[in-house]
Amino acid sequence: MSSPPAIDIRSLRVDYGNFVAVNDLTLQVPPGEVFGIVGPNGAGKTSTFRVLTTLMEPTYGEVILSGVDVLEDIESARRIIGYMPDLAPVPSDLKVWEFLDFHANAYGIGNRAQRRDRVAECLEEVDLTNQRDSWCNKLSRGQTQRVVLAKTLLHRPRVLILDEPASGLDPLARRDLRHALRKLAATGATVFVSSHILSELAEMCTSLCVMNRGKLLASGTVEQVREQLGSNERTLTASLLSGHEQAAEWLSAQPAVHDLQRSGQQIIFGYKGSDESQADLMAGLVRLGVRMRAFEEKRSSFEDILVEVAESNRN
Numbered sequence: 001m002s003s004p005p006a007i008d009i010r011s012l013r014v015d016y017g018n019f020v021a022v023n024d025l026t027l028q029v030p031p032g033e034v035f036g037i038v039g040p041n042g043a044g045k046t047s048t049f050r051v052l053t054t055l056m057e058p059t060y061g062e063v064i065l066s067g068v069d070v071l072e073d074i075e076s077a078r079r080i081i082g083y084m085p086d087l088a089p090v091p092s093d094l095k096v097w098e099f100l101d102f103h104a105n106a107y108g109i110g111n112r113a114q115r116r117d118r119v120a121e122c123l124e125e126v127d128l129t130n131q132r133d134s135w136c137n138k139l140s141r142g143q144t145q146r147v148v149l150a151k152t153l154l155h156r157p158r159v160l161i162l163d164e165p166a167s168g169l170d171p172l173a174r175r176d177l178r179h180a181l182r183k184l185a186a187t188g189a190t191v192f193v194s195s196h197i198l199s200e201l202a203e204m205c206t207s208l209c210v211m212n213r214g215k216l217l218a219s220g221t222v223e224q225v226r227e228q229l230g231s232n233e234r235t236l237t238a239s240l241l242s243g244h245e246q247a248a249e250w251l252s253a254q255p256a257v258h259d260l261q262r263s264g265q266q267i268i269f270g271y272k273g274s275d276e277s278q279a280d281l282m283a284g285l286v287r288l289g290v291r292m293r294a295f296e297e298k299r300s301s302f303e304d305i306l307v308e309v310a311e312s313n314r315n
């Protein structure tokens with residue numbers, strides 16, 4: 001039998017007065033995933049996280065994390081959840097190990113020697129052992145994020161909920177964070193991470209979902225999400241040796257073709273259709289008898305897709 005989901009959200013709804021911030025969200029995440037949630041500002045990500053981390057009661061719905069009903073058994077839920085809020089501060093007057101030791105003590109983790117061992121383990125998990133004796137305020141932004149992550153790991157949470165952990169990090173720091181999250185997932189922890197930048201999540205996560213206006217629009221692997229969002233928009237370029245007029249006229253009459261332009265030997269146009277219908281389009285061009293030298297396709301980037309989603313948010 002396959003193991004139960006680490007994160008199981010059923011028909012979750014969050015209202016603020018008359019405003020619906022999360023609308024009937026149902027989502028399951030298997031253990032060991034680095035799972036991303038992406039959506040434009042106001043999509044409902046933080047409201048979802050607030051419910052998952054026991055900071056807020058929903059209007060209705062169920063949230064079960066590693067078999068624990070978060071709304072029924074808050075104490076047990078808090079033991080299995082590690083929450084890293086957006087831009088969590090670190091104190092300027094403590095060294096890294098002192099900061100972690102302080103929190104280990106607050107979590108009631110054993111005596112001084114046991115705390116020292118646990119702090120060392122958590123620093124190792126985020127690849128920061130060499131910064132143990134650094135002052136917190138001397139760290140780079142990426143290192144600071146990983147110290148806060150180490151703090152979040154002290155009580156061995158099985159479900160980690162990280163709000164915008166990569167925001168403002170440079171590519172190298174993002175790579176280090178990705179490495180740390182993948183390592184955690186390999187130990188069986190489940191990581192739920194938010195961002196409003198799709199490409200950031202696509203490189204960090206094993207699977208992800210897209211939210212907009214409180215609703216789940218798509219979930220799965222990057223490719224599945226792309227498909228579910230119906231993002232089959234692409235730009236096609238036909239390079240012809242002859243028959244430009246005839247081809248442009250024929251293409252313009254095809255319903256899935258739009259914004260057609262000519263540039264030298266090339267005809268460039270937008271196309272919204274399936275791979276199958278694109279194959280038929282190419283066959284049609286060849287049947288016209290034009291001399292086609294090359295046919296190229298450029299798909300929208302993930303960021304373009306999210307911009308489309310964000311724009312529909314405004315309407």
Ligand SMILES: Nc1ncnc2c1ncn2[C@@H]1O[C@H](COP(=O)(O)OP(=O)(O)OP(=O)(O)O)[C@@H](O)[C@H]1O
Nearest residue numbers: 016019021039040041042043044045046047048196
């Ligand atoms: N306490 C509140 N009272 C009223 N409305 C709220 C409250 N908190 C959030 N909202 C509204 O609910 C919607 C969802 O907000 P939420 O913070 O969950 O979205 P988000 O996806 O995390 O966005 P962001 O990326 O901007 O943080 C927004 O329109 C926000 O203005």
